[in-house]
Amino acid sequence: MKELLKKFMEFALGNGIVLIIGLISSPLITRIILPAEYGKASMFITATSLIIVIMTLGRDQAYIRYYNDEKEYNRGKLLRKSIKLPLILNLILGLILIILYKPISNMIIQEVSFTIVLLMLVHSTFSIISNFALLNIRMKQKGKIYSIFTILNKVSYLIFIVLIFTIFKNSYMTIVLATIISNVVMCGVALVYDRREWFDSKKGEELNTKTKELFKYGTPFVFSMSIIWIFQSIDKISLRMFSGYEEIGLYGGAMSIIALLNIVQGTFTTFWTPVAYEKYAKEPENTDFFIEINEIVTVIMLLISIIIIALKDIIIMFIGSEYAGAEFIFPFLVLMPIMYTISETTVMGINFSKNTKSHIYVAIISAISNVIGNLILVPKYGAKGAAISTGLAYILFFIARTYYSNKYYKVKYKLKKFWVCIIAVYILAAYSSAYKFNSIILYLTIGSLAIVLIMYRSIIINSIKKIRK
Structure with missing residues (x-):
């Protein structure tokens, strides 16, 4: 460890x-x-x-x-x-x-x-x-x-x-x-x-x-990644169709805030992929390693997201008055890097088993849900509707990735407490998308932090002990 x-710190430094x-x-x-x-x-x-x-x-x-x-x-x-x-x-x-x-x-x-x-x-x-x-x-x-x-x-x-x-x-x-x-x-x-x-x-x-192996393994990713592109881009396409560049710009302003959280996501993903493959090659039966990493990443991402949502009104001040209103857009967008990063710890079974066709199924489920959500919500709510749809679609993205991964590589992830925490974060995001910071958001923030810390207290204590050593 x-x-x-x-x-991880070498990758995190940059x-x-x-x-x-x-x-x-x-x-x-x-x-x-x-x-x-x-x-x-x-x-x-x-x-x-x-x-x-x-x-x-x-x-x-x-x-x-x-x-x-x-x-x-x-x-x-x-x-x-x-x-x-x-x-x-x-x-x-x-x-x-x-x-x-x-x-x-x-x-x-x-x-x-x-x-x-x-x-x-x-x-x-x-x-x-x-x-x-x-x-x-x-x-x-x-x-x-x-x-x-x-x-x-x-x-x-x-x-x-x-x-x-x-x-x-x-x-x-x-x-x-x-x-x-x-x-x-x-x-x-x-x-x-x-x-x-x-x-x-x-x-x-x-x-x-062989070239045939590269083609066979890689080709399904063309379809899955193309569908993922639809999944990740339908929000902007819908805004282009129903609202225009002004709303896309406001949405982009909110995304520029989320991009800062994506840096944390990128740090972990960059470090994790080669480590996971190396660990699987050496100890394929050691699933405890993947469970521990999953819990550590979950705690970090949940805590960061709660703090960012709570500070939305302060954060939005930095991007300028031209983007007023973006503070009501980005709370649901926080679910994007959360669910994506945590799913990186639960998806590896698909890749280990070389069943890359499963990525297509994951992409289809996620894309269809986001397309439907955007078509329903964007005409009425604009950029906020796109954010709500995208946030919900990423939850389905996590579920699908985890389900197909466990079909090929059984890992007993502790998901019950994870879902309790996600529900708490979702409630905070939903209320924060409608109101500026107030006493209710403060109580929801404290409650969400308490739930995460209580649910994951054992992994937090163990991680602190290991870091001290």
Whole structure:
């Protein structure tokens, strides 16, 4: 456990600094970019993320799965083999998008722009490369190096926001260009750092992993991740259909707050994936390890979410008066990183057993529930309706992930107390979505904290003892 904590802290260090930078950049961006322009930038990023999901072909997940099946000197070869086809297909799709730039750009930003479609191609290309580059570092469990790259990305993003603002002012292009350029910078540095694995063309030994295996394992992820994209993007699409860029901008302002909590989510997920695979490979019968990690993560995420919901009126002051109303949007959005992060500890049975088709079922359940919820709630409640629907859909996402995982790898997670705590957090979020901070929210906050601390008192005490040692 001591070694595990050390590895986690290495990954957490960078994300801790990224969190601090995020506390600076989020208020800065929302104060210089109008909600409608922020909405257009959000639609650009949403559209590009779909391209990345489809073109990656699940090869990133296949690379993770077969990484430990290859000898260390052969893993660079596996990396190059995994990324080759996604880059080729991305280029082909990019050329098609450029030919159809008029309807594509009009659909995304409601104006004809060849530039925005070209930027989509550039962004998707470098995003695919940087995703694999960071994945390679994660799998080697080089937490300090990973932290440096995440810090570099966030710092360069903040710098380019300021520089580009002098040219494009409060236009959506400020966010779009800063996002792309900061990604290019990080990508370039990562390729130089791991240049042997990326560019060493020596033949070496034949890979144990065949192309057929990469295709078979990765392909289901194309469908599941595409459906997950629908699940995660239908809120913005619904707002685009029924409300407009102004509401998307307000929703994006609320999401910028949740993004800070996503940093905690990202820290754990980045650290956890290689550790979980390594632990399973060495001790597949040791399910107590997964139960303990699940409880620790649950406590941390629940406590953080309760505090953030309680402080919503103070937090919202930092993103500016233009985004007034976002404090009633983000309480339900807090359920996104909570349920996703905790589900990362309960979903591993699907991946261990290679039953990746189950990810499709999880995605379908989550996506359908979110589509229905958004179609019902967004026309009436706008961004708040989107938040309510998304929060509820993530609860179903957790349930589905845990159910299918336990079908293939039995772990006796202590879920009864978890659901008691989630109900308490849900009640707090529901009331906080309707009212500013008052005595009732204070009582609900204290009650929720008490429930979590009482329910998980044993794991909290044991964790404190281990940290002291």
